[in-house]
Amino acid sequence: MITTTGLTKVYRSRGREVTALDGVDLHVREGEVYGVIGQSGAGKSSLIRCVNLLERPTSGTVTVDGVDLTALAGKGPRAGRELRAARSRIGMVFQHFNLLSSRTVQSNVELPLEILGLSGRERSRKALELLDLVGLADKARSYPSQLSGGQKQRVGIARALAGDPKVLLSDEATSALDPETTRSILQLLRDLNERLGLTVLLITHEMDVVKSVCDSAALMERGRVVESGTVGELLATPGSQLAAALFPVSGAASGDDRTVVDVTFHGDAATQPVISQLSRTYNIDISILGAAMDTVGGRQVGRMRIELPGRFEENVVPIGFLREQGLQVDIVTGQDPESGPAAGRATGPDSASPAESASASTSAPNLVKDGAR
Structure with a gap:
């Protein structure tokens, strides 16, 4: 479902070059929950942002659901129509929720549907269905300031599902939450993975996240994947x-x-x-x-x-x-x-x-x- 080949990302600033990704090869199978873990500066955030081309790779390819996104990127700084269409099938959950404080919960979920051009009635129906799916049907008219951290993240997940994605990317989605709320969000991600057939790629610094929800995992160091496989394979690997x-x-x-x-x-x-x-x-x-x-x-x-x-x-x-x-x-x-x-x-x-x-x-x-x- 997700494949990166020779993925490299080099940041250039004031005559200096910093290599965030150094030839990353990654393969995430359809329908699995895949965790990427590593220390600060290992390249995890750059990797997940390159998967949906929020960051343009310096070299290498990114293929999602059989589509080579790097071939759609073009040469300009703005994404073309084909890349935007491909991105609409990739949901993204952020660490700090990124909700609009001036919009209600329902309106936040409707935002990507507005961009997709759906009618008001269709947006409302879809948003309410998604809020019910994440257990927040009764918070549709509330504002983000009235929600707990876990509830805000559930809204973020509902918004990420608005475009009926096949892939869900999670960028440290639980790192700002307490342990009990973290467990509930992880269980929600696992339930969505099983119920909707979602392929989930998440990055985390918490081993408990990998242990509780991931089918496979990869360890990153200095921009490279140094170890990867299913949890069972890793346990059976000496050293x-x-x-x-x-x-x-x-x-x-x-x-x-x-x-x-x-x-x-x-x-x-x-x-x-x-x-x-x-x-x-x-x-x-x-x-x-x-x-x-x-x-x-x-x-x-x-x-x-x-x-x-x-x-x-x-x-x-x-x-x-x-x-x-x-x-x-x-x-x-x-x-x-x-x-x-x-x-x-x-x-x-x-x-x-x-x-x-x-x-x-x-x-x-x-x-x-x-x-x-």
Whole structure:
């Protein structure tokens, strides 16, 4: 539904160049909720604004619902008729609502319908339907100043749906809301995704948003996508930064003659008493150093850090037992030939030393700072 290929955005000011996007390749499947997460300056906002060409990419292509928007952009600063028509099928929800204070709630929702040229009766009917859809049918005649933050965002979502879009873009839509309101807005987005078949692309700095609503996710750093995939794929990827941040665990070995492993549970294995089975089968005492479990997409998933008595070579069989149960097992201490030559080392160019690996889970929650864009 949404594909970017080699997407680059360079801002130029006073003889300086700042690269916000550096060859971004992204693929969002039809009907999924896709989250993009990263620290301040990672390029998330530039990416989502380039998807609907509010920002013109310096190079690369953006395709939405089979239409190459970059081919419609033209050379002038203003959007042509074809690009405006394509944009009307892409809804946008902003962080700070962007409602007009002089208009009623209903009139705010009607605004894009006015631009599309619908009659007054059609605008009114459509706006009331959308307000009912987002749970604000009784606020049609209210003004934005009379609404709470969550209600204002619901109006923003209703307005974004006015053009019957196939794609909904969310630019930090919940970052200005309290936790309880955030949960209700995320549930609304998920309901709309399922009820209307919407494809949702959202950017966020909150891991809980990805955990609670996203089917897939991407991590951005310095204008590049460094990791992406479905949540299930990420959890099954050794050394995944996103998996570690979604389900952080910590804990160090109690001695040199101990083996510490991280076990990732997902799918049917998450509901099985695998650790107790391991302890009974091999008559070993297992220490649980940390655990993080939650429900993602209606399925229980999580990670657990456990300590086994003895060095790695003494635990080859128990570790093999865990892997036979369909679990992802990463060695934190010891040396596992399947995990690489160094103890606790993750795969990939950003591999950490054993000491760094032991502390990685402790720092994982700070992967994305509060308030980051």
